[in-house]
Amino acid sequence: MTGPAPVAGRGRSDAAMDPVINPHIPTSEVLRGLLAEAPADCVSFGWLLDKLHKRSFGIVLLLLALIGLAPGTSPVVGLLLTIPAIQMILARASPAFPRIIASRRFSTQRLVRLVDRAVPVLRPMETVIRPRWKTPFDATTRVVGLVVLALTSVFFVPIPLSNIVPAVTIMLIALAYLEEDGVLLALSLAAAAAVLFVATFTIWQSVEAVRFMAS
Incomplete structure (x- = not known):
């Protein structure tokens, strides 16, 4: 994922005197920074999106997928994931949720618990994951949105624990997108692709079994 182009007309000496522009900050540090800026009592989903800026898509996918690991959350998380996924396909600058969702307030302690679950997992991974094999940002955003949208369908498969594999896969995709890896x-x-193949095959086998029993 490529960064901004250099400003025309600037000499080498000027560039050399400048500090590093927009150094890459690990996702775990971004999440910790959110807690430092969060109000003491409660926050809204809209506040969260405003604070994340260009990281908003990746972190929203990451946090929703993390929530999606919990039992009984599959339909809600699957539905919520479709919103940023479609907007990534459309190359929107940042996710925009309906007002009824964006204005939803929850206690800061819930955010703290969620970040406390995510950071210990992210930090060891960030020692290995790093910016490499950079790809065009817009194209990558569209591809990630398309794949996540396809994976959301698995959240609605009525099979126990079927939410875990797509949730973990979306977490890895979101982390790769955030860390530009x-x-x-x-x-x-x-x-x-493997998850979608297995899910499609399983659904097809189930349909065939029902048809066989009904015949």
Whole structure:
């Protein structure tokens, strides 16, 4: 994923005197920074999106997928994931949720618990995951949105624990997108293709079994 183009007309000496522009900040540090800025009592989903800026798509996918690991959350999380996924396909600058969702307030302690669950998992992974094999940002955003949208369908499969594999896959995709790691992204997309193949085959087998029993 490529960064901004250099400003025309600036000499080498000027560039050398400048500090590093927009250094890459690990996702775990971004999440910790959210807690430092969060109000003491409660926050809204809209506040969260405003604070994340360009990281909003990736972190929203990551947090929703993390929530999606919990039993009984599959339909709600699957539905919520379709919103940023479609907007990524449309190359929107940041996710926009309906007002009834964006204005939803929840206690800051819930955000703290969610971040406390995510950070210990992210930090060891960030020692290995790093920016490499950079890909065009717009194209990557559209591809990630398309794959996540396809994976959301698995959340509605009425099979116990069927939410875990797509949720973990979306977490890996989101992390690769956030950390600009093309290697992890390629592996995650391959895993997504395998998940979709197995889910499609399982559904087809179930339908065939029902048809056989009904005949």
